[in-house]
Amino acid sequence: xxxxxxxxxxxxxxxxxxxxxxxxxxxxxxIKNRFVRSFLHYMPYVTLSVMTFPxxxxxxxxxxxxxxxxxxxxxxxxxxxxxxxxxxxxxGAALISQLIINIL
Amino acid sequence: xxxxxxxxxxxxxxxxxxxxxxxxxHHGIPVGLGYFFVSFTLGITAKQTGLSSLQAxxxxxxxxxxxxxxxxxxxxxxxxxxxxxxxxxxxxxxRYLLMSCSLSQKLSGSMRFxxxxxxxxxxTDEIFAFxxxxxxxxxxxxxxxxxxxxxxxWVLGTFVGAAAGGxxxxxxxxxxxxxxxxxxxxxxxxxxxKDKVIAGIVAASMLLSGAFALxxxxxxxxxxxxxxxxxxxxxxxxxxxxPVKEEEREEAx
Numbered sequence: 001x002x003x004x005x006x007x008x009x010x011x012x013x014x015x016x017x018x019x020x021x022x023x024x025x026x027x028x029x030x031i032k033n034r035f036v037r038s039f040l041h042y043m044p045y046v047t048l049s050v051m052t053f054p055x056x057x058x059x060x061x062x063x064x065x066x067x068x069x070x071x072x073x074x075x076x077x078x079x080x081x082x083x084x085x086x087x088x089x090x091x092g093a094a095l096i097s098q099l100i101i102n103i104l
Numbered sequence: 105x106x107x108x109x110x111x112x113x114x115x116x117x118x119x120x121x122x123x124x125x126x127x128x129x130h131h132g133i134p135v136g137l138g139y140f141f142v143s144f145t146l147g148i149t150a151k152q153t154g155l156s157s158l159q160a161x162x163x164x165x166x167x168x169x170x171x172x173x174x175x176x177x178x179x180x181x182x183x184x185x186x187x188x189x190x191x192x193x194x195x196x197x198x199r200y201l202l203m204s205c206s207l208s209q210k211l212s213g214s215m216r217f218x219x220x221x222x223x224x225x226x227x228t229d230e231i232f233a234f235x236x237x238x239x240x241x242x243x244x245x246x247x248x249x250x251x252x253x254x255x256x257x258w259v260l261g262t263f264v265g266a267a268a269g270g271x272x273x274x275x276x277x278x279x280x281x282x283x284x285x286x287x288x289x290x291x292x293x294x295x296x297x298k299d300k301v302i303a304g305i306v307a308a309s310m311l312l313s314g315a316f317a318l319x320x321x322x323x324x325x326x327x328x329x330x331x332x333x334x335x336x337x338x339x340x341x342x343x344x345x346x347p348v349k350e351e352e353r354e355e356a357x
Contacts (some may be wrong), residue, residue, distance in 0.1 A: 059285060
């Protein structure tokens with residue numbers, strides 16, 4: 001670490017805050033355009049899906065245990081959308097399968 | 105802040121605000137617990153990068169961004185310059201720009217201006233997703249309710265992970281790395297279950313993202329840029345093919 005850690009934090013905090021703040025303070029009028037409205041409606045689902053896959057497959061360092069965690073998360077989220085249960089269930093499934101892989 | 109606001113909105117408004125705040129806290133609890141898990145692994149990474157536990161917690165408190173913080177630790181580990189840090193954060197966190205545009209549409213024009221500065225402090229993927237799916241206009245107190253439980257989960261998790269994460273075996277911390285994606289999935293799947301169009305979009309997004317990771321040349325694009333390119337392309341295609349019905353525009357301020 002050559003540089004000052006606090007300046008790093010200040011830079012990333014400043015940039016990230018501005019990214020979040022500027023649209024809230026500049027684009028305050030209601031958007032009438034149907035295409036833009038639809039775009040904004042679908043956008044979060046696309047972003048989160050893109051961020052999840054395929055990155056999730058390398059999460060544990062093992063493709064098989066990661067894939068099992070992925071499937072567990074999909075199944076639990078389908079049955080019960082509770083965020084904590086999904087996160088915990090996915091971790092648990094990945095852990096158990098990784099332990100089994102390590103033994104085999 | 106409290107006194108001025110109370111005068112303005114009166115007792116009926118205050119009651120609604122309190123209800124919204126409570127509802128936000130209710131929604132925020134599982135989010136905060138999930139955050140604790142995810143930021144625990146972030147704390148471990150921060151420690152390995154050379155940050156103290158307090159520095160790691162300070163980073164989480166001032167940024168509130170999972171991918172942004174993981175990417176930032178990579179920059180710090182590499183000893184890269186401050187401008188590289190700024191650029192990386194812009195790319196990795198650019199999705200928040202789109203989310204803020206979307207959230208701005210949910211805010212009433214009559215809402216006092218300072219609320220926008222407070223809300224902007226903690227627009228995360230999850231807090232955004234819950235806030236934007238509230239019926240009618242968004243009462244900022246709902247978002248604050250989520251923030252007061254989600255943010256401590258995120259900051260404390262980072263702190264504990266940095267302070268004590270080293271005692272856990274690698275197999276456990278490896279499995280915990282799934283939690284981040286579990287959170288994303290828990291936001292997406294319930295909506296996909298209710299809406300076939302969203303289900304199709306989620307599936308298409310994952311397939312295309314998978315393809316982007318395999319195709320030569322494209323796979324070398326930084327992950328932050330890939331996220332932006334795919335988000336804009338797929339959302340635009342979805343908006344053109346399946347425009348949202350106008351009935352969803354009713355205004356319940």
